[in-house]
Amino acid sequence: MSAPITPLDEPDQLAPQPSSTSRGRRPARALVRPAAAALSGLLLYASFPPRPLWWLAPFAFTVLGLALYGRRAWAGLGLGYLAGLGYLLPLLVWTGVEVGPGPWLGLAAVEALFIAAAGAGIAYVSRLPLAPLWAAGVWIAVEAARARAPFGGFPWGKVAFGQPEGVFLPLAAVGGTPLLGFAVVLCGFGLADAVRHWAALRQLLDRRVLTAAVLAVMPVVAGFAALPLVDNSAEDGTATVALIQGNVPRMGLDFASQRRAVLDYHVRETLKLAADIKAGRAEQPDLVLWPENSSDIDPYLNADAYDEIDRAAKAIKAPISVGAVVTPENGTGSPLNQQILWDPVRGPVDTYNKRQLQPFGEYMPYRSFFRIFSSDVDLVRKDFVPGHKPADFEMAGTRVGPVTCYEAAFDWAVRDQVKAGAQIISVPSNNATFDRSEMTYQQLAMSRVRAVEHSRAVMVPVTTGVSAVIRPDGSIARKTKMFTAAALVAEVPKRSSQTPATRLGTLPEWLLVAVAAGGLGWAATRTVRSRRSRP
Structure with missing residues (x-):
């Protein structure tokens, strides 16, 4: 007598059942990327003075790059926000020293939205060829936006400001803080790409591993090449x-x-x-x-x-x-x-x-609105005017x-x-x-x-x-x-001579914004073509 046939409408009886161990691992695995994103922010904070740990910054972006790779933009947005909080909450704690945690937490929460936008963009371009290049451009484009808005911008915490010494610093004389920051970020993302490809292929001489390694090393080489621009001589006495x-x-x-x-x-x-x-x-x-x-x-x-x-x-x-x-x-x-x-x-x-006044310190924007949240707005009794x-x-x-x-x-x-x-x-x-x-x-x-x-x-x-x-x-x-x-x-x-950074002004920054736009545009084109090719 043959065994009874299991009905096809009872798939649970056919499929192998997950063990309790594998079910327990799923939540833990789901936390790996968020934890890595927050860790990247903490590493970036730790690279800033008074700690002489400028070399931690590239590794912060290595961790962030690994966390964001292959994620959808919405997931990148959330991971980027975690990275932003991990970075800005400790970096900006001084803003609440005398007025309590409200302004500190509010400022960090708002500024972390910019890092969240960077996370979304970086995730979106992460599968492109030469992804570290486009991703570094996205980061600098977001820094450019953060330095201009709202209320005239808040560039405090730009990556470049954590590099007052080290191999990347001479690049400030070439393209200012945008190029200096770009070099740090590119080095970190290049290293992340090299590690990821090597882990998948186990071949150091693979073209993808070598390309990523070159992108990681290029900023270091460029920093040494820019050393002749760093000069202490007394040109004018x-x-x-x-x-x-x-x-x-x-x-x-x-x-x-x-x-x-x-x-x-x-x-x-x-x-x-x-x-x-x-x-x-x-x-x-x-x-x-x-x-x-x-x-x-x-x-x-x-x-x-x-x-x-x-x-x-x-x-x-x-x-x-x-x-x-x-x-x-x-x-x-x-x-x-x-x-x-x-x-x-x-x-x-x-x-x-003084031309660039500090909002909420030297003048109070939207005073009546912010008074709803705190009476501390009236500590600024009279608004200063800028030069x-x-x-x-x-x-x-x-x-x-x-x-x-x-x-x-x-x-x-x-x-x-x-x-x-x-x-x-x-x-x-x-x-x-x-x-x-x-x-x-x-x-x-x-x-x-x-x-x-x-x-x-x-x-x-x-x-x-x-x-x-x-x-x-x-x-x-x-x-x-x-x-x-x-x-x-x-x-x-x-001294009276001008560095390339002084003469070029905002040009390096806008070129790096163009790099970001090019990467995002390429990723968008690939997305559209992929959707059209689906049956």
Whole structure:
């Protein structure tokens, strides 16, 4: 007698049943890519100063590239957002030091949306030939967008700003921060592609493995090739510069209530330096640089503040660039974040008004809307207004280009001052609001990259530290400790030649955006053709 036939409408009886072990593995496997994406963001954060781990950045993109390969755009969007949170949450924690976690979490969540868009684009081009090239272009295109919108953009955390030293840095002199960032990302994605092909083929000499390896190595070779552009020579002689770090009585948001004390501290340190010069313990500077907000009392309206600054300039016998808050129209107009060139004989003779203002710090966009979420918007009582043109100070025969604090993150703001004739760049800053967070180190790294990008010595006078003298090759000649009153005196080279990055301006960035557009367009064409070929 034959065995009974199993009905075909009962497939569960025909198919092999998964074991409980395999069923348990599925959720774990589903978490591998999200965990890898978040890990890539954490690795990218760890590559930033104050940690000297710039070499971690390519490996961050290796992990991200492996996580995104072959995913659909929607999956790439989610994975990219996880990477963005892993990166930006720890990187930007300083934004909530004094005002609580709300602004920090909100900013990180919004900025991570850009990384999510990059993740979607990278996943979409991941199956193309030369995929690392297109993927790196997508990342830089998203950075370009993030540097421009919303509210004028927020380029803080560009990949290039985590590379103040290392093999990739000389590329900043070739194509600015976009090319420097592109090189780091391409190296990482190229390595990811090489690892993936080798794991599948187990053949090092396979064409696909070799192509990916070449893409990974090319940025390193290009970095070495660009080394001749990094130059510390004094083309126009040298200048002896003094940086004054006056410190503040108390850190935090209430430093503004101590305006007179902050001014007095900077006057005091300048007078101490003048006494040291007279006693032969310090060299006479050609020019002196004070930080942003060193005089939040308007010296044009307050005779006492005017006299104190004038006394300091006369004692040091050199022009001073003073960071001041100025209110035009006899105190009734909108305030300006201003650098004042103060001559020891003639008094205030020139000004530079900060052009890229910090939203939610120096002005409050959509105040009534954001008040719904927090009353902290009213901490910005009166909106500052921006300046509209670059201005180089002529200081004892040296042309100094001020780039005030937040402006150092914007390519155009620094480039404008160099093109206007700056032989030395000054980045006066105030970070008293951010306590002992990593903010000051992140900003210092930006200034080091700018030094190489434009082949200029960069001076960073800050209220509370770290103040620094940076050579044109990005190395630090001298620096202070945080929250320590000090004066730095150093001889620095004056330079007037322009690097390719200075001359080319935004062209390298737009070429890399075109690379991204080309890759996305090619991927879209392949998708359309694939759908049409289906029966």
